[in-house]
Amino acid sequence: MSDDDDAARDSAPDLQILGDQITLQPRSYVETRRPGHADEEEALMKNMARFRSEPLRFLREVSLYVSGTGWRAYDNFIGRPIFYSGFSEQMRTAVVSAPLLRARISQLADKRLALEENEGWLRKDDKDYAIKRTNRRAVIESGIRDVADKMTDHMICKFESKTFIRGAYYLCTQLLTRAYHQGIHVSSEEVLRLRKVAEEAERKGQSIIFLPSHRSHVDYVSMQLICYRLGLALPVVVAGDNLNFPVVGSFLQHAGAMWIRRSFGNDTLYTTLVQAYIDTMLQGGYNFECFIEGGRSRTGKLLPPKFGILSFVLDSILSGRVKDAIVCPVSTQYDKVIETEGYVTELLGVPKKKENLADFLSGGSSVLSLKLGRVDVRFHEPWSLRKYVDEQLTKLDKPLGTRDLTSKTPENAALRQKLLRTMGYKVLSDINDVSVVMPTALIGTVLLTLRGRGVGKTELLRRIEWLIARVRAKGGRVAHFRNAPLADVVNRGLEVLGKDLVGEVQGLAEPTYYAVDRFQLSFYRNMTIHLFISEALVSVSMYTRVKQGGGPAHQEISYTALREQVLFLSSLFRGEFIFPSEGLEANLEKTLVGLENDGVIKLQRDEKGVINSIGLSEEERLAGRENYDFYCFLIWPFIESSWLAATSLMGLTPPINQKQDIWIDVAQAQNTAQLLGKTLYHQGDLSYFEAVNRETIKNSYQRFEEEGIIYAVKSKDAKSPPRLCLSTEWRASRDPDTGVLQASGKLWDFIERIASSRREGKNRRDGATVSTRVLRLTDALGAQLFEKAAAPERKVDATLSDEEAVRLKKVVHAERRRRKLEGRAHL
Incomplete structure (x- = not known):
């Protein structure tokens, strides 16, 4: 039986805990249901006793942790010794005496x-x-040295007391299992494999570097709980020092957190200190954890990799200071993420509040009574970092032993950047490979990819069943709920999402559900989009013809036109999604054949079997285009957001009477794009409110900067915000008499190229009216930006200094050279 046909491979709850015993069950295990017993969840940890409801059991549990009975003692874990008096002092001494730090x-x-x-x-x-x-x-x-010593003491993790960590484990388990009442689930196969890898790593004195996805603060809590419960040495977790506030900061530092600044600036001592600490941990074989995305994903999907900490790890290997380390990508999925409501607020432009103890206590107490379902943690097969680096260098004909990669040459810098990029995206791909799709993600995806106000219970179940089949066919995994009927699983998911996200219309012929908060629900839809990104790009590329209407023959698109639009959109979203690594041609061919086999499209081939044109199949038309529309609905919000960001650039065209370049605050430009989007949404020119989210607009601006559409400069002064300016060749034309923006030029053509794949809307068909109204509003908002930038009371100079101009010229030259060397498709 092939993997695609093996439904048992999806099973997650394979680990049973009874008292002090762990039972690791094979993936095909299905417990025989006992008469009179309801279907129970098997999880890594379940709800613990509460004093009010079970006082005797509660007191017994507390006594077991206090006495350190059985596994709670945490004495025989796999890995280097930690949690003993003097650990912190020993680590601090090792860091400050490191040759690298002494030399600095x-x-x-x-x-x-x-x-x-x-x-x-x-x-x-x-x-x-x-x-x-x-x-x-x-x-x-x-x-x-005194400064370095204080910095080290502030930074390092302090594994000092087993009594403390036993208490911390008990407290965190109490809190987490009250919020996530169905506990933490893992795969027995993955856990067994991880333990074997950990034993081998301990024997060789190597560290395991856990690289998890990051959607919630619960991520690192669940990782520490899993390692503790399974008897693995707890990893040192890289954490931003914004969480290092009184009481909580000390607690986290003794439970595994190492504090680093959010920005290092030009502080070479601090940079070297971080490198020395990472070297010390990896040389000593201590487990290590950092989040590959840097910060938490506010959108539900994986973010592009951040290379800060990874660059330190890579430098440890390339320099030879560390022989090897084991990399373990980790996926953490939730039925419901605690912070999503706060994420929506941030994505709509409300500044993020600084963490403090009062909010932490009030927020912590507010989730104790919630029932948020469960947490699923999956571990990809670990791999040797040294072996991976050697393989990559061999591909580049530059074996590690034949050259000095520590010297700071432009060639080495480019090589290191390429290694970092390939490693970062490999980790993201590995995380996607082992991720499971939760019931809430299935529900959110279906509700946001259907036409109409709501959906009946029968239709909801039918589409979820279809989606589960598609997820598995694409090599994805669906969270396993034993033998529970699909209807029960969906009811459980609806209960977890709650009435604030999914509403039910009462008094109808059958239960009918609708999306209450589409913005927040989009977080769960985005958890599935990575599986179908290729199909989505093909579908919206076809939409450039489908939206024109007419008969089937009129809606067909040539292979050449389809390929060009797919190439354009792939390049546009290069920093937004994780694409298959086979290359455009192979992936496009594979996707088209897959959609043809699924009965969504019809391929017209010549006598040699070469695809000439693509159109919707008769079967799909008879079914009301439901599967084709599903793929379009998945990516339309992102197309809307990119269109909005590109349209906002029109307003950055300088006024007709302006003689010198005015540089605009980047944050203000993005805020203005959001304001434009909110206005257009309420006026009917934007279909999706989630298209105005700050994260996607920010990614679009970053993509435009990479392509030289806009230029951005950062001041050496950390208090001065980054500024941007629209490239001369991309500036729109203005009417010489009135100064009004005109719907023409390179930038407008670019906007229209994006718009050709947008969803048809009520105000979308009259192109002239849309271009006039949208441009008028964009121009007015842009004029306000220029006025603010040039205001006398403004503290930041609106023009570039000579030093900044020289630096920008070097950056632009380097970016053009990089794009040429990469040989990638450009916008």
Whole structure:
């Protein structure tokens, strides 16, 4: 039986805990239901006893943790010794004495000494010059070491007390299983494999680097609980120091957090200190964890990889300071994410609140009574980082042992960046490969990909059943609920989502559901989009002809036209989605054949079997285009958002009487794009309110910068915000008499190219009216941006300094060279 036909491979709850015993069950295990017993969940951890309802059991549990009975003692875990008195001091000493850090301190002392000599503090004609210089250098080095020592103490994780970690485990399990009442689920096969890898890593003195997806603060809590419960050494978790506030910060630091700044700036001492700490951990074989996406995903799908911490890890390997480490990508999925309501607020442009103890306590207490379903954690097969780097370098004909990759040359910098990029996207692909689709994601996806106000219970079940089959056919996994009927699973999902997200119309012939909060529900829809991104791109590329109406022959699109639009959209969303690695031609061919086999499209081929044109199949037309529309609905909000971002750039065309370039605050430009989007949505020119979300607009602006459509500069002063300017060749034309923006030029053609795949709307057919109204509004908002930038009271200069101009020129040149070397498809 093939993997695609093996439904048992999806089973998640394969681990049973009874008292002090763990039973790891094979994936095909199905428990015989006992008479009189309801279908029960088997999870890594279940609800713990509560004092009010079960006082005796509660007191027994507490006594077991206090005494450290059985696995709770955490004595025989796999990995390097942690949680003993003096651990923190030993780690701090190892970091500050690292050769790399000592060399940096010496270098900084030399620079400071040279500066003081130039300023006349030390005179070479002084008879005691040598002695004074030596003494002064010693003082400077001592001062820098003191600073490094304080930074290290603030940064490092402090695994000191097993009594503390036993209590922390009990407390966190109580909190988590009250919020996620169905517990944490894992796969027995993956856990067994991970334990074997951990045993081998311990034998070789190697670290396991966990690289999880990041959707919630619960991610790192669940990882620590799993490692503790399964007897693996807890990883040190990279965490932003914004969470290091009183009480909570100390608790997290003793439970595994290492604090790093959100931005390093030009602080070379701090940068070297982070590298020295990571070197020390990897050299010592301590487990390590960082989030591949950097911050939490506010949209539900994986974010592009962040290379900050990965670059430190890669440097440890390339320099030879660390022989090897084991990489383990991790997927964490939720029935419902605690923070989604807050995410929506942030995505709509409300500034994120700084974390504090009061909010933490009030927020923590508010989720204790929630029933958010379960957490599914999946571990990809771990792989050797050294082996991966060697393979990549061999592909580039640059084996690791034949050249010095530590020297700071442009060629080495480009090579390192390529290694980082390929590694980052490999990890994301691995995470997608093992991710499971939760019932809430199935429900959210179906509700947001159907036409009409609502859907009946029967139709909802039918479409979810179809979606489950499509997920499995694409190699994805669906969360396993034993032998529970689909209707029960869906009811459970609807209950978890709650009436604030999915409403039910009462008093009808059958239960009928509708999306109450489409914006928040889109978070769950986005959890499935990675599986169908190729089909979605093909469908909306076909839509450029389908939307024109007419007979089937009139709606067909040539293979050449389809390929060009798919290539354009793939390039447009390069930073938004994780695409298959086979390449455009192979992936397009595979996708078209798959859609043909599913009866969605019809392919016209010549006598040699080459595809000439593509159209909707008769079967799909008779079914009301429901499967074809599903793929379009998945990606239409992202197309809307990219169209909105590109349209907002029209407003960055300078006024007709402006002689010099005015640089606009990036955040203000993106805020204006959001305001434009909200206005257009309420006026009917934008179909999806989630298209105005800050994250997607920000990604679009980043993509436009990569392609040279806009230029952006960052000041050396951290307090000065980044600024942008529309490239000269992309600026729209203005009427020479009135100064009004005109719907013509390179940028407008680009906007129209995106618009050709947009969903048809009530105001979408009269192109002239839309272009006039939208451009008028865009121009008015753009004029406000220029007025603010040029205002006398503005603290940030609206023009570039000579130094910034030179730096921008170098950056633009480097970006053009990079695009040429990459040989990728461009916009």
